[in-house]
Amino acid sequence: MLGRVEHMTFAYAGADRQALDDVTLEISAGEHIAVLGPSGSGKSTLLRALAGLVPHFHGGRFAGSVVVAGCDTRVTRPAELAGTVASVFQDPEDQVVMTRVVNEVAFGLENVGAEPRRIWARAAEALARVGADQLADRRLDELSGGELQRVCLASALALAPEMLLLDEPTSQLDLDGAREFLDVVAGLDVTVVLSEQRISRALSLAERVVFVDEGRILLDASREQAEAWLAEERPAYLEPPAPGLHRLRPDSDRMLQLRGVSFSYRAGSPILDGVDLELRAGEVVVLEGPNGAGKSTLARIATGLLEPAAGRVERTGRAAYLTQDPGRYLVKETALQEVAFGVGGDRARARAALDRFGLSAFGDRHPRDLSSGERERLGLAAVAVVEPGLLVLDEPTRGIDPERKAELRAWIAELAAAGVAVLVVTHDESFPAHRRLRLTWERGLDAV
Amino acid sequence: MTPVPATVVLASVTVLALTADRLTTLGVLAAVLLGVCLRAPAARRRPYLVGTLVAGVSIVVISPFLWSGGGTLLWEGPTVPVLGVLDVTTDELVQAGLSGLRLVCVGLAFAVYTLFVDHDRLVGAVRFGRRSALAAALATRLVPTLERDAAGIREAVRGRGIELEGARAYATLLSPLVAGSLERATNLSEAMEARGFGRQGATRAPQPPWSWLDRLAVCAGVVLATAGVLWL
Numbered sequence: 275m276l277g278r279v280e281h282m283t284f285a286y287a288g289a290d291r292q293a294l295d296d297v298t299l300e301i302s303a304g305e306h307i308a309v310l311g312p313s314g315s316g317k318s319t320l321l322r323a324l325a326g327l328v329p330h331f332h333g334g335r336f337a338g339s340v341v342v343a344g345c346d347t348r349v350t351r352p353a354e355l356a357g358t359v360a361s362v363f364q365d366p367e368d369q370v371v372m373t374r375v376v377n378e379v380a381f382g383l384e385n386v387g388a389e390p391r392r393i394w395a396r397a398a399e400a401l402a403r404v405g406a407d408q409l410a411d412r413r414l415d416e417l418s419g420g421e422l423q424r425v426c427l428a429s430a431l432a433l434a435p436e437m438l439l440l441d442e443p444t445s446q447l448d449l450d451g452a453r454e455f456l457d458v459v460a461g462l463d464v465t466v467v468l469s470e471q472r473i474s475r476a477l478s479l480a481e482r483v484v485f486v487d488e489g490r491i492l493l494d495a496s497r498e499q500a501e502a503w504l505a506e507e508r509p510a511y512l513e514p515p516a517p518g519l520h521r522l523r524p525d526s527d528r529m530l531q532l533r534g535v536s537f538s539y540r541a542g543s544p545i546l547d548g549v550d551l552e553l554r555a556g557e558v559v560v561l562e563g564p565n566g567a568g569k570s571t572l573a574r575i576a577t578g579l580l581e582p583a584a585g586r587v588e589r590t591g592r593a594a595y596l597t598q599d600p601g602r603y604l605v606k607e608t609a610l611q612e613v614a615f616g617v618g619g620d621r622a623r624a625r626a627a628l629d630r631f632g633l634s635a636f637g638d639r640h641p642r643d644l645s646s647g648e649r650e651r652l653g654l655a656a657v658a659v660v661e662p663g664l665l666v667l668d669e670p671t672r673g674i675d676p677e678r679k680a681e682l683r684a685w686i687a688e689l690a691a692a693g694v695a696v697l698v699v700t701h702d703e704s705f706p707a708h709r710r711l712r713l714t715w716e717r718g719l720d721a722v
Numbered sequence: 723m724t725p726v727p728a729t730v731v732l733a734s735v736t737v738l739a740l741t742a743d744r745l746t747t748l749g750v751l752a753a754v755l756l757g758v759c760l761r762a763p764a765a766r767r768r769p770y771l772v773g774t775l776v777a778g779v780s781i782v783v784i785s786p787f788l789w790s791g792g793g794t795l796l797w798e799g800p801t802v803p804v805l806g807v808l809d810v811t812t813d814e815l816v817q818a819g820l821s822g823l824r825l826v827c828v829g830l831a832f833a834v835y836t837l838f839v840d841h842d843r844l845v846g847a848v849r850f851g852r853r854s855a856l857a858a859a860l861a862t863r864l865v866p867t868l869e870r871d872a873a874g875i876r877e878a879v880r881g882r883g884i885e886l887e888g889a890r891a892y893a894t895l896l897s898p899l900v901a902g903s904l905e906r907a908t909n910l911s912e913a914m915e916a917r918g919f920g921r922q923g924a925t926r927a928p929q930p931p932w933s934w935l936d937r938l939a940v941c942a943g944v945v946l947a948t949a950g951v952l953w954l
Contacts (some may be wrong), residue, residue, distance in 0.1 A: 325916050327916060328770075330915075331915055351915075352916050353919060353920050353921040356921065357918060359916075360917075361913070363909065363912075365909065368909035368913065369916060371860065371917075371919075372841075372863075373863055377840075377843070379848075380927045381917065381919075386918040386924075390925045390926060390928050391927070391928065397809070437868075449801055481784060507740035553907075566918075574877075579880055592883055594882060595877075596881065599874075602874065603879075604898065605875060605879060605894065605895060605898040633778075648734070656882055657882055660883050666881075690857055699788030
């Protein structure tokens with residue numbers, strides 16, 4: 275048995291509820307385990323407990339025991355477990371230390387006291403293992419999110435760990451980056467514990483599934499049993515059909531018109547060249563396309579955050595833009611103030627918006643004290659409260675759990691039915707839409 | 723050139739810039755450093771060059787009015803409370819040029835250090851205070867992240883239809899920016915601990931030995947600094 279969690283209960287310092295409640299789990303060498311569950315359910319805490327970061331790094335109240343490779347985490351510090359256990363976290367930018375790729379991979383090896391003469395060779399081997407050997411001499415700040423996360427995986431694998439802990443490692447990646455990352459993980463021959471919100475992919479690479487909710491393990495079963503359980507108990511996790519959208523009225527008002535819009539960040543290389551786009555009231559348009567094709571740029575121009583270098587933009591009514599990872603960009607001291615900020619301090623409207631997103635109990639809480647899922651919903655409430663005529667969302671489903679994804683889709687359908695024009699930049703092929711457009715460098719904007 | 727000799731040369735250049743009192747010496751130094759900076763990609767060098775040149779020109783423009791010196795009177799203006807008579811003389815212009823060029827040279831030396839020196843290997847080569855060196859390197863690396871977070875916060879607020887006007891409005895964004903960077907710092911320190919940072923018995927990857935060019939650069943750096951102090 276490589277890892278054993280016995281009757282573990284844990285609460286973060288100052289928290290009013292337990293993050294994990296009487297959790298018992300055994301992990302055998304070589305297993306690939308998918309840990310599923312809603313945001314804030316305790317998945318990350320479970321992985322941190324296996325790495326010894328809970329309780330050593332986070333503090334809090336800890337009961338029970340966690341033993342990994344014979345080391346009791348109550349007496350073994352995380353730094354001492356490094357090499358036996360290796361972790362990759364959600365945001366690659368928050369875990370890289372050095373400036374160049376090969377030095378980054380060597381950093382952990384130096385820390386665990388690897389034989390100096392073997393360090394560069396082991397770093398090169400680890401990079402090759404994740405298909406990133408060509409990145410060895412690149413600067414980290416020049417890499418895409420997907421490349422950066424693969425470097426983080428190489429840094430973990432270089433330590434030759436017995437157990438690899440992956441905490442939603444694709445939550446900040448686009449579809450292609452996530453697919454490449456999980457393909458690499460699928461081929462690994464170490465014990466993997468993977469917390470993931472891309473459920474179908476996680477299920478395909480795991481032979482065992484653990485489902486966590488409100489700090490308790492609700493399911494610990496084989497993949498086949500888990501799929502049957504999910505279909506019964508949590509159908510949102512098996513990608514149910516998206517809600518149908520209302521029928522679009524042919525005479526609905528035009529809310530956005532872009533004519534011949536061009537834009538370039540550098541002289542001589544336009545990212546958008548003569549793009550035309552029109553949105554009508556109540557219409558949901560999904561904008562797809564490869565990375566770097568200018569989807570986010572077009573979304574910003576549509577909302578007025580960027581001015582086009584050429585072409586015409588006409589909008590009717592108020593436009594709002596929901597940025598990627600909105601939970602990171604909250605600015606006020608309480609959730610209520612945050613939402614009221616967009617409507618001149620109107621608390622009644624702010625309370626109604628908080629209520630709409632199930633946050634009425636959190637009005638007085640500091641936004642940064644909320645869980646990641648609650649922060650995401652607060653970001654939505656802060657945009658919804660301004661009652662826009664045109665709403666633009668940039669990758670709104672990235673990194674959110676399936677149940678919240680279903681809620682988001684339902685909310686978009688509700689908004690569209692109320693006459694709001696919605697433009698969604700997404701790689702999510704199942705997002706409901708009246709029209710799907712694809713933006714590419716070569717062909718501009720095409721209907722899918 | 724390996725990082726330690728490169729840093730020694732840049733430190734010597736900084737000493738030279740601070741001690742030299744001839745416009746030609748400082749001018750040549752600034753031109754050489756600018757030439758080196760221009761070899762970096764445009765997007766990376768731009769903030770350093772703009773910041774340094776704006777600061778240098780500002781010093782040249784403002785300091786003749788704040789400092790009184792001799793020489794030929796070139797212009798005499800009104801009397802301003804506290805500052806006295808505003809005038810510009812030849813000595814004041816020379817002094818302003820020296821101050822401005824010194825600042826430009828120091829700024830450009832820092833830009834060359836940031837743009838070209840391999841901080842990782844410099845940290846690896848440090849024998850004492852490695853943690854402090856690592857902290858300094860991390861702070862340098864996190865500046866672009868901070869810039870991106872600031873842009874993200876501004877965009878998120880504007881995306882909600884809130885237009886920010888004036889310094890006070892922008893100042894309200896400072897607190898979430900600091901909170902966000904603290905959150906990033908916490909995440910980073912957690913990741914570092916998980917990767918064994920601070921553990922007993924750490925080793926170091928071997929660094930390449932110094933070449934004849936490295937040794938020459940260190941000697942040249944020492945000569946340059948000495949010459950700056952004694953003759954230039």
